[in-house]
Amino acid sequence: MSTWNELYPVNLDKLLKEAEKLAIQVRKELNTPDCPTLGMLYEEKSGKIRRNVKIFQMKDYKPNARLSAKSKSNNEFKGLYFFGEKIGNEIIPVYVGISRTVYRRLRQHGWGKQHNECTLAYLMANKKNKNEKNRAEFPDDLLEIERQKILSFNVFLYPVEQDYDLYFLEVALAGILKTKWNSFKTH
Numbered sequence: 001m002s003t004w005n006e007l008y009p010v011n012l013d014k015l016l017k018e019a020e021k022l023a024i025q026v027r028k029e030l031n032t033p034d035c036p037t038l039g040m041l042y043e044e045k046s047g048k049i050r051r052n053v054k055i056f057q058m059k060d061y062k063p064n065a066r067l068s069a070k071s072k073s074n075n076e077f078k079g080l081y082f083f084g085e086k087i088g089n090e091i092i093p094v095y096v097g098i099s100r101t102v103y104r105r106l107r108q109h110g111w112g113k114q115h116n117e118c119t120l121a122y123l124m125a126n127k128k129n130k131n132e133k134n135r136a137e138f139p140d141d142l143l144e145i146e147r148q149k150i151l152s153f154n155v156f157l158y159p160v161e162q163d164y165d166l167y168f169l170e171v172a173l174a175g176i177l178k179t180k181w182n183s184f185k186t187h
Contacts, residue, residue, distance in 0.1 A: 009164050019172035022158060026177065029156040030084030030091040034058075038083070038110045039151035049111045051103055061157045065100060077102040077157060080169060083109075083120070083181075084154040091154050095120055095181040098170045102157060110151050113140070121146035123181055 002008070009015050029035060036055050043052050056062075065078035078100045084091040097120075099105040112118035124146040160166040174182035 006163055009162070009168065012168070015165060015168055016172060019169050019176060022169070023173055023176040026082050026084075026093055026156055026158075026173070030082065030093060030154045035084070035091070035154045035156065037151065038106060038153050038155050041155060042107055042110065049107055051107070056103075059157070063103075064159050064161070067101065076100065076104070077159065078161065079157060079159040079166065080173070081106060082156045082158070082173075082177075083150065084156070086152075086154075093177040093179050094153070095179050096170055096173045096177065098160075098166050106155065110147055112147075118143055118147055118150075120181060121150055123183070124149070 036059065041052055041055055042049050044050075061077060063074035063076055065076045066074055067076045079098070079102060081097050081099070081102050082093050083095040083097075085094045086092075097105065108117040109120055110118075112121075121143045125142040128146075129142065160169060170182075171184060173179075174184070
């Protein structure tokens with residue numbers, strides 16, 4: 001057990017096997033006809049971007065975590081999220097992310113205004129512009145082009161409760177799926 005009373009994974013081999021099985025499931029789910037795009041998961045209501053609860057329920061992406069200690073019931077989704085991009089006739093996994101607040105994080109990817117909210121759009125725009133700008137100076141119009149592309153990405157969610165499992169699975173699945181937009185370079 002860590003200093004923070006977090007349990008270590010009991011069996012890393014078992015967790016790696018889970019990642020391998022999950023990679024097969026991710027590819028399958030991203031390619032199903034009813035796999036929603038990020039743009040379908042949210043809708044604008046009264047000038048605000050809100051979760052399309054009906055689609056989340058249809059896909060069985062139920063809340064499994066509390067947003068805050070004050071919450072009396074689960075109102076967020078903790079786990080992995082995958083973005084898939086149509087390349088040729090197939091949807092290819094291009095990004096895997098983790099969050100304790102996946103509902104909020106997905107909204108940020110598609111509609112975030114700050115570079116630190118829409119990090120995937122920033123990475124995509126920065127790569128396209130040959131890393132010429134730092135985050136704070138990056139023009140919003142370039143981010144908007146990439147945010148629009150991300151809205152067309154298919155999305156699959158997978159719940160994970162244990163923190164170590166969550167972090168391990170993110171790295172393992174990025175490697176297994178060879179997601180082009182993941183980077184684990186530290187700053």
